[in-house]
Amino acid sequence: MSRIVILGGTGYAGRHIAAEAVSRGHEVVAVSRSVPTDAVEGVAYIQGSVLDLAPLAGAFAGADAVVSALSPRGDMEDRVLDALEGVARQLSGTGTRLGVVGGAGGSLVAPGGPRLFDQDFPEEYKHEAQVGIDSLAFLESTDASLDWFFVHPAEVFGPWAEGERTGHYRDGGDVLVRDADGKSYISGADFAVAVVDEIEQGNHHRERFTVGY
Template identity: 85%
Template sequence: MAQIIVLGGTGYAGRHIVAEAVSRGHGVVAISRSAPSDPVAGAAYVQGSALEPETLASAFAGADAVVSALSPRGDMTDRALEALANVIGLLDGTETRLGVVGGAGGSLVAPGGPRLFDQDFPEEYKHEAQVGIDSLALLEQTDGGLDWFFIHPAEVFGPWAEGERTGNYRDGGDVLVRDADGKSFISGADFAVAVVDEIEQGNHHRDRFTVGY
């Protein structure tokens, strides 16, 4: 059983990750700035912010993995990278793995590129996509003292397209995963399956990967 911390554990991706990890018997602490409106039974909840790293140090102590599922929205719109830098600073040089939930925009559409972001990407989602791209760059700039993984969901991913838990997904490496009809989709629950699988199996070290059906 692993001890897993989920930052942004009350958000869409975060809550699914919390639920999946609890269902597998892991110890889970969800950290968010607000109290959960729909807490997952079996998870512990702590109010805190990655913008105040001194409040997170004790929570991180002894953790096997920290997953950042923070979204660059609201008052975090322009501070998500600052928050991630704080988390990196706390975990660098420790044995705790860091997983970061990104967006689909940084995924490649074919081996070698280009990125989805560079293919007529919707203007209204560009800021969030750029934050994801910059977050990956921030991780890649770290030295070997931090064991991290970065996971891109499929193109269609969010509460507007919830889907179901099937327990299945495909790992596309750095290329966006599409099905036989060209659709790129993954449910929130199966995205969480991929995240917790990575924590348990450790298939990607200091690397990114995409998931979809």
């Protein structure tokens, strides 16, 4: 059993990851600024801000993995990278793995590029995608003492396309995963399966990977 701390644990991705981890018997702590309206049974919830890590030291203690599922929206629109940098400093050299939920925009559309972000990407999603791209660049610049992984979901991913848990997904490396019809999609539950699998199996160290059907 691992101790897993999820930052942004009441959001879409965070809640799914928490639910999947608890279902496998892991100890899960979800950190968020808001009280959950649909708490997952078995998850310990802590209210706090990742921009002020001192009060959260107890939550981080003994963690095997910390997963950032922070979203650059609302008052966090321009603060996610600041938060990630603080968390990385906290975890560097501790042996605790840092997992980061990114966006599809930074995925490559073919081996060697280009990125989805550079292919007529919707203007309304560019800021959020850029935060993911900048977060990956930051992680790649960190010292080797920080063990991290970065997960790109498929192009269609979110509460508007919830889907079901099948327990299946494909790992595309750094290339966006598409099915035989060219669709790039993954349910929230199966994205969470991929994240918890990575925590358990450790297939990606200091690298990114994409998931989809």
